[in-house]
Amino acid sequence: MSIIKVKNLAVELDGVEVLSDISFDIEAGDYVGLAGPNGAGKTTLIKAILGLLPITKGEVVILDEKINNFKNWNKIGYLPQKIQAYNPLFPATVKEVVLTGLNSTKKFPKRFETKDYLKVQNILKLLTIENLSNRLVNSLSGGQQQRVFLARALVSEPKILILDEPSTALDPMSRQNFFDIVADLNKNQGITVLLITHDIVHVGHYANKLLYIDRKEIYYGKFSEFCQSKDMGKAFGGDTQHIICHQHH
Amino acid sequence: MELLSIFQYTFIQKAFIAGAFTAMLCAALGMFLVLRKMSLIGDGLSHISFGAVAIGLLFGIYPLYAAIPVAILGVYFINYLAGKTKLYGDAAIGIVSSVGIASGVIIASLANGFNVDLFSYLFGSILAISTLEAGLAVILSVIVLAVVFLFYNDLFSATYEEEFAKISGIKVGRINAILLSLTAISVVLAVKVVGVMLVSALLVLPSVTALQLGKSFRFSLFLSVVVAVLSVFVGITISFFLDLPSGATVVMVLFTIFLLSLLKKKLIK
Numbered sequence: 001m002s003i004i005k006v007k008n009l010a011v012e013l014d015g016v017e018v019l020s021d022i023s024f025d026i027e028a029g030d031y032v033g034l035a036g037p038n039g040a041g042k043t044t045l046i047k048a049i050l051g052l053l054p055i056t057k058g059e060v061v062i063l064d065e066k067i068n069n070f071k072n073w074n075k076i077g078y079l080p081q082k083i084q085a086y087n088p089l090f091p092a093t094v095k096e097v098v099l100t101g102l103n104s105t106k107k108f109p110k111r112f113e114t115k116d117y118l119k120v121q122n123i124l125k126l127l128t129i130e131n132l133s134n135r136l137v138n139s140l141s142g143g144q145q146q147r148v149f150l151a152r153a154l155v156s157e158p159k160i161l162i163l164d165e166p167s168t169a170l171d172p173m174s175r176q177n178f179f180d181i182v183a184d185l186n187k188n189q190g191i192t193v194l195l196i197t198h199d200i201v202h203v204g205h206y207a208n209k210l211l212y213i214d215r216k217e218i219y220y221g222k223f224s225e226f227c228q229s230k231d232m233g234k235a236f237g238g239d240t241q242h243i244i245c246h247q248h249h
Numbered sequence: 250m251e252l253l254s255i256f257q258y259t260f261i262q263k264a265f266i267a268g269a270f271t272a273m274l275c276a277a278l279g280m281f282l283v284l285r286k287m288s289l290i291g292d293g294l295s296h297i298s299f300g301a302v303a304i305g306l307l308f309g310i311y312p313l314y315a316a317i318p319v320a321i322l323g324v325y326f327i328n329y330l331a332g333k334t335k336l337y338g339d340a341a342i343g344i345v346s347s348v349g350i351a352s353g354v355i356i357a358s359l360a361n362g363f364n365v366d367l368f369s370y371l372f373g374s375i376l377a378i379s380t381l382e383a384g385l386a387v388i389l390s391v392i393v394l395a396v397v398f399l400f401y402n403d404l405f406s407a408t409y410e411e412e413f414a415k416i417s418g419i420k421v422g423r424i425n426a427i428l429l430s431l432t433a434i435s436v437v438l439a440v441k442v443v444g445v446m447l448v449s450a451l452l453v454l455p456s457v458t459a460l461q462l463g464k465s466f467r468f469s470l471f472l473s474v475v476v477a478v479l480s481v482f483v484g485i486t487i488s489f490f491l492d493l494p495s496g497a498t499v500v501m502v503l504f505t506i507f508l509l510s511l512l513k514k515k516l517i518k
Contacts, residue, residue, distance in 0.1 A: 050416050073418040080412055090284055091463035092409055100406040103417040110402040136464070152413070 003028045003063060003160060003192050004049065010057035011041070011048045018044055022058070024211055024220040028159070031186045031193045033203035033223075036213040042196045043081055045213065046164055050078065063159070073104035077153030079146075081164035081196075087138075094132045094140075094148050095120055101152035123151045127181065143174030150181070161185065163195045167202075179206060200244050255489050264375045264495070267383040268481040270390035271438045272451060276477035277397050278432050279452035280459065280470050281408050286338075288453045290327065290429075293342035294436040295448035297323035297349035302370045302440070303356040312370065313385060313437060320433035323349065328429060373444030373496025375485065386438050393431045400427060405466060442481070443496035451477065454503040461510040476506055 004026040011019040019041045026032055036042050047053040049060050051067045060067040063075055098120045099112055106112075124130040127147045132140060137148055146166060153161060163182065167175040183206045185191045197203045200210075210226050212219040219226055226232050227245035236244070255261050275291075282288060298316040305315030323345055330341035357367050369377065378386075397404065407414040407424045415421050432452075439448045455477035456469075463469025484499030491498075 052412055052415060071418065073416055076416060078413065078416050080410070087284065089460050090409065091460060091466050091469045092405075093465040096405070096466050097409065100402070100409060100413065100417065103402055103406050103414070103419060106402070109399045112402070134465070 001028050002026065002061075003030075004194070005061040006049065006058070007061075008058035009045070009048060009055060009060065011044055011053060012056045013044070013053075017056070019048065019213070019215060020057075021216045022213065023217065026192060026194060026209075028192055029186070029190050030209055031183070031207045032195070032209045032211055033200065033207035034194060034196045034211045034213070035198070035200040035203065036218070038198070040214045042213065043164055046162060046194070046196060050076070050162070074102075074156040075159045077101070077156065077158035077161045077191075079149050079153045079161075079163045079166050081168070090138065092137050093134050094124070094129070094137055094151075095134060097137050097148055098123065098151045098155055101155040105156050119155055120151075123155045126154075127151050142169035143171065143178070146170060146174070146178060147181075150178070154185070158191065160192045160194070163193070165196050165198065167197070167199065182206070204244060252486065255486060260376055260378070261485070261489065263378050263380065263383040264485050265482060267378050267386040267438075268375050268442050268485060268499070269478045270387050271435070271442045272455070272477035272481040273474050274390045274393045274397075274431075274435050275439050275448075275451040276455035276459075276473040277394065277470060278428070278435055279456040280466075280473050281404055281428055282432065283453060283456040283460070284408050288449065289339055289342050290324070290432060291436050291439075291449040291452040293327055293346040293349070294320050294323055294433055295440055295445045296346040296353075298437050298440050299367075299370060299445045300349040300352035300356070303353040303367055306366055307356050307360050312366075313382065313441070316437040316440070317434055320437050321430055324429040324433045325426075328425075369444075370440055371445050372494060373440070373442055373447065375442045375495045375499075376489070378441060382441060386441070389434055389438060393434055396427065396431060400424060404428060443499055447496050447500045450500040450503055454500070454507050455480070458503070458507045458510045461507075461514045476503070480506060 002025040007023050009019060009022040010017060022045060034042055034045070044053060048055050049062070049067065051070060062070055063072060065072065099116065102112065102116050102119065103110060121130060121133070124133055127150060129144060129147050129151065132144060132148070137145060140148065146169065150166070161182070167178060170178060179202070182193060182195070186193045186206070195203060195207065204223055207223055209221065210219060210223050211217070219232060223245070227241065233241045282290060298320050301316040301319035302312040304310075304319075305312035327341045327345050330336050330344065331338040353367070403414070403419050403424045406417060406419055407421045411421055436448050436452075439451045443451055455473040458476050459469040459473035463472060480502040481499055484502040485495050487493065487502070488495040488498040
């Protein structure tokens with residue numbers, strides 16, 4: 001079953017077309033690695049899919065709803081690339097930040113109840129950061145902060161998890177740990193994952209599909225087919241294709 | 250005992266009540282504004298209010314009635330300039346701010362006779378506040394605080410991270426509009442307490458003080474309100490006994506508490 005459908009998508013920023021001819025279907029349970037060179041439009045694509053940027057052509061349908069009319073935001077967990085939490089003055093605790101992930105489940109006037117606090121506690125426990133609950137987010141390390149924002153994305157029990165370069169600020173150990181958690185959520189809880197990464201080699205270890213763009217779609221399909229494709233071998237160079245596919249099982 | 254004697258004066262009672270409510274709402278909104286790096290908006294709006302007060306005095310309209318709609322229009326004009334014309338936010342505030350003061354000065358010079366009234370709006374005149382003004386301050390403060398309470402989670406989320414708030418289904422544009430409108434109303438009320446020149450202090454100082462000591466956002470917000478209300482009480486009392494201008498004294502009390510908070514933070518480290 002298609003969970004995200006993108007058809008002939010094009011996006012303009014300040015009158016310049018930055019993305020065109022993007023079409024792909026993501027099935028429930030997929031783990032899709034979205035890769036491409038710097039400036040390829042990966043973040044722009046994610047923002048357009050989420051309705052944060054206007055689409056100039058084409059359409060995006062998530063869970064059978066067009067993005068313009070989309071209401072089920074609690075079904076989407078999003079971990080953006082740049083988090084405003086680096087505002088060193090903002091006095092938000094881990095608990096306060098993770099609770100904002102439940103806003104999508106509330107109606108006006110939004111009030112959090114005991115069961116919401118329990119959900120927060122459970123997700124913090126799952127990510128092994130329950131001891132940080134009352135700490136200020138800004139006092140945490142990069143790896144801990146990333147887990148907090150992952151907890152915020154997961155607390156509403158989403159069906160889709162969209163991650164924009166989540167490993168940028170992490171040391172190798174935290175990065176490995178982070179990817180293991182995401183892979184586990186995909187494998188054992190059936191959460192569909194769309195992960196932007198510049199580290200195409202690393203994502204090959206987890207993802208079953210690859211979406212490679214460079215202002216337009218270059219490749220979308222199974223990782224295994226990408227690795228066997230002679231066309232892709234020509235496009236990327238045989239050695240590069242081999243390196244990309246090296247980690248994929 | 251002598252300290253408590255000031256409560257017997259009706260004008261002091263009114264000043265305490267109006268001042269406390271205005272301080273409460275300025276502190277609550279100020280926290281959101283400071284964290285959004287919009288601290289200077291209070292300055293811009295108070296200057297617009299000054300122009301509006303002058304227009305009110307010229308046409309015999311009750312000044313606060315003239316100032317509230319003009320300040321609301323002003324805040325949207327600042328927002329428009331910053332958003333649509335791609336001016337920097339502080340430049341947009343600078344433009345609107347100067348135009349507000351300039352129009353006030355021109356109107357005052359055209360209509361000699363109300364300069365004294367206008368002067369009271371420049372530097373505040375909380376001790377001369379009328380029953381109507383005190384009542385208006387209380388009613389508007391209660392309304393504004395109720396709106397902040399109802400939209401607290403949306404305001405927090407949109408202030409923390411606008412993009413994430415949007416994909417949480419929060420109408421961020423609407424929340425920003427609510428915050429700006431409430432700020433405009435609060436600034437007009439605060440003009441009477443501390444004056445056009447010092448409104449920013451009531452919005453910014455309690456928040457930055459609380460931010461030095463806050464262990465969570467909710468606690469910081471609470472602390473900010475406490476600091477603001479305490480400063481109004483202490484400031485008015487000092488100004489009464491030492492015969493000092495009340496608005497300026499409140500600001501100096503706020504500043505002293507801010508310095509103490511910096512010192513405490515340094516000692517904790």
